[in-house]
Amino acid sequence: MMSLASVVHSNPEILGGTPVFQGTRVPLRNLIDYLERGHSLDEFLDAFPTVSREQVVAALEAAHEALSCRARST
Numbered sequence: 523m524m525s526l527a528s529v530v531h532s533n534p535e536i537l538g539g540t541p542v543f544q545g546t547r548v549p550l551r552n553l554i555d556y557l558e559r560g561h562s563l564d565e566f567l568d569a570f571p572t573v574s575r576e577q578v579v580a581a582l583e584a585a586h587e588a589l590s591c592r593a594r595s596t
Contacts, residue, residue, distance in 0.1 A: 526584040529577045543581070546572040553578060 531544045541550045548570045556566040567575060 526580070529580045529584065543570075543573045543577050546570070548573050550581060553581065 527544075529544055530541050530550050532539050532541045536542055537547060537549060542548055543550065552570065553566055553573075556569070557563075563575070563578060566578065567573065
């Protein structure tokens, strides 16, 4: 499994520090927007070919883990 640091990166010189998929200029927010609008993961990957399926899955797993940890602590 990929670590979050190998998947999402934030640098003030890349899109003003917006979290992007590592090695790309594709904001993580784009993935969330696609999924919120009912698009499939394949549609996202077709629209942003510089992002790998492994990166997307790792980002979603990291988000799930963060939410699960937060829910357990409350």
